[in-house]
Amino acid sequence: MAVIITNIKSSVDEEAESIVKKALKKISVREDEVKKSGIYKSSLDARKQSDIHFVHSVYAELENTSTEKKLCEKISFCQYIDSEVKSPVICRDEYKGRVAVIGFGPAGLFCALVLSENGYKPIVFERGEPVDDRARSVDGFWNGGSLNINSNVQFGEGGAGTFSDGKLTTRIKDPFCRYVLNSFVEFGAPEEILTKAKPHIGTDKLRSVIKNMREKIIENGGEIHFNTTVTDFETKNGKICRLKTSEGSFDAAAVVLAVGNSARDTFEMLFSKNIMMQPKPFSVGVRIEHLQEDVNESLYGTFKNNPFLPPGEYQLSYRDREGNGVYTFCMCPGGMVVPSASEENTVVTNGMSEFARDGKNANSAVAVSVSEKDFGSSPLDGMYFARELERKAFELAGKNYKAPATTVGGFMDNRPSLDSCITPTFARGLSECSFNSLFSKRINSMLSAGLNDFGRKMKCFKKRDAVMTAPETRTSAPLRILRNENLVSPSLSNLYPCGEGAGYAGGITSAAVDGIKTAYRIMECYSPE
Ligand SMILES: Cc1cc2nc3c(=O)[nH]c(=O)nc-3n(C[C@H](O)[C@H](O)[C@H](O)COP(=O)(O)OP(=O)(O)OC[C@H]3O[C@@H](n4cnc5c(N)ncnc54)[C@H](O)[C@@H]3O)c2cc1C
Structure with a gap:
């Protein structure tokens, strides 16, 4: 537990140490009462050009947790950090088979990562190339070459945001947002994304972060099939039992549909199979x-x-x-x-x-x-x-x-x-x-x-x-693939529409959060191998 002290103003060049001191003074806490402290978030206030300054919140983990509680009760600008992420509930029923993830953008990537960190061995299908090959295809097109329709700025490892500014701002408020930022840092993103109010990674750094995440999924037992488009599926008893791809067929116990907003052929295929969807x-x-x-x-x-x-x-x-x-x-x-x-x-x-x-x-x-x-x-x-x-x-x-x-x-x-x-x-x-x-x-x-x-x-x-x-034109999905409160499609009881393409996210962070939430739901219903 820790408290955050909000609304600490500083000049644009003030050092972090002095800002933290200022915050502790504001709540009358001595430095020797503090176990750990630092900047929690910083944002620039440039509304008045005559008074451009930063506004920070500062976290402080105190030796005495009851003091933390009292401070939060008494002082309006002092709050508990609510970034605790609950552990998943893991189903222990009989093993039904592997979880398949279609799409390796932020939604599919975080879904596969969380599954793999909890003993599952997801099998991921991504129509585009791994990021280095993809960068070559994109460069080729930008320099006058032909367009690779399966590996481009929209499609390929890391999904649509790989060639982006890597902005991580989101309007959603969810403890998993912090988890997403922490994961990016763990896999090589700059630490400053944890404290900036408007964090961004940049396309250059994002590409190596994505590669590191992919390696972790594989190390945990996951499988990633690049250059593999899911084109169709077979069903049995109201469930998908087999996915058809450009590279052959695969059995699946549960299917995460994280295809992003540009997968037009996939949307047509889903529509033709009466998967419930609506315009958006x-x-x-x-x-x-x-x-x-x-x-x-x-x-x-x-x-x-x-x-x-x-x-x-x-x-x-x-x-x-x-x-x-x-x-x-x-x-x-x-x-x-x-x-x-x-x-x-x-x-x-x-x-x-x-x-x-x-x-x-x-x-x-x-x-x-x-x-x-x-x-x-x-x-x-x-x-x-x-x-x-x-x-x-x-x-x-x-x-x-x-x-x-x-x-x-x-x-x-x-x-x-x-x-x-x-x-x-x-x-x-x-x-x-x-x-x-x-x-x-x-x-x-x-x-x-x-x-x-x-x-x-x-x-x-x-x-x-x-x-x-x-x-x-690709600002967000032009349709929504319906899902119920358990994040499952009403049309097929093991299909999990997820991320931006299904209409449940708008941007890297919210897509990643939706991928994690989907992984949590799947873990409640399907046991690991
Ligand atoms: C150039 C650009 C810049 C952007 N900048 C930002 C930014 O700075 N910040 C931000 O928050 N958002 C940004 N976005 C939006 C952001 O990238 C998306 O919101 C986010 O990537 C959505 O994540 P997703 O996982 O839901 O889908 P996607 O990232 O679109 O990933 C879906 C993946 O599924 C794959 N796929 C599709 N169909 C199939 C199939 N049938 N079989 C197998 N694989 C399939 C695709 O190849 C793709 O890799 C940007 C987007 C673009 C294009």
Whole structure:
């Protein structure tokens, strides 16, 4: 047990030791009463440029636990840490067979890891390549080569977030979030992710962390089949009994479906087999690129070159009177806009940064919410709507994987232009295009309303030469695969829809947490070998 002392303000260059001392003084605890202490979380408050500072919470494990209790009862800014993770309940019935995990993104990876750490020997099927081979396939495509439809920015070891900024922020509050961060650190991520309010790993470091996690699963007795797509399954008595894959058939006692939001062929296969699913709202839009120095100036003003401040990050949103929303999403400070297609003859954008976040440009998605009224009410309609946008973008930009793009000024004036002092980072190149023949009138007018609103909130959004690259379509799953309170599909009693693709997560951390929760449910019902 430990207490956390919240709301400790510091200057941007104050040392951790002095911050901890300040916190202990605030609760009138002497240093010799403390077993262990340190920074728990730090966040930057840059709301007023004249008063940019950090706000921390500090943890303190005291010699006397009853003092901890009294402090928490008496002092409003003093709380217990609730990061304790319960041990799983392990079923001890007769062994029924192996647990199969489809997909090795954060959801499948954490599910397999937790199972393997508790005596299970999961068998994982991943359509893409191991991360080093995958990086070569991705580089090849970015440098003008052909797209590998099974191993790309969306598919392969580590899942969709491997070529990302590795942001680990999440809106969910769950003790497993801390467990996920601790696991990443255990497997090689920088320790600072434990204390930053907005932690990120960066694509460069994330790749080796993922490899270390894979090695651990194998060491624990798990099996990972790369380059293996699950294409079908056989059922018996309302359960899956055998998975069919591109590399042969495998028996399975329970099946975790952690396929991510881009597994369109898998969704079609599941739909054709009457697995219960429904359409889900998601968002589409563009990536916007600014100079990082302009973002820093907008946020930090005269502090813009202060070496103690991180590259500026923002998150903006706007809702019109009818309730239509537009928001920035997945901001990548010092990052690149990356070609992210997983199907031939389509264009998809997304963003990625290295740990140092030291590139010249910053990018984020500017995305408009879309729902059944935009795409229809059948479960696969959202997916077809996104695919149609990606195909149109390919056609519009010259059928060579360049992306349609324009400056903000060109977009606002309806006169597309790429005349800008910003050098765009999209590796396959851009083609000057109007978005009128790409997006609907409603989406274009929401993008325009959003940009106007964001310009009132942040100076860099007023810049007419910021570059907009389209289309961003893989923001979250366009459908939800139903599951009950035991996380099981109502259609098949040993199928566990899990993670972002099934509609239960949005981002690396929440997908990982969903994978762990799924592993816990499985362990209650299926015994290890
Ligand atoms: C470029 C990019 C940047 C991103 N940046 C961030 C970020 O900074 N922070 C953040 O929180 N989120 C980010 N995201 C989103 C994040 O990556 C996802 O939310 C997360 O990866 C979802 O995890 P998942 O395990 O549910 O699915 P996924 O990561 O999509 O993994 C699913 C896996 O299943 C495999 N698969 C699919 N179908 C089959 C099949 N039939 N058989 C076998 N294998 C199959 C796929 O190959 C894939 O590897 C980013 C996404 C992208 C594309």
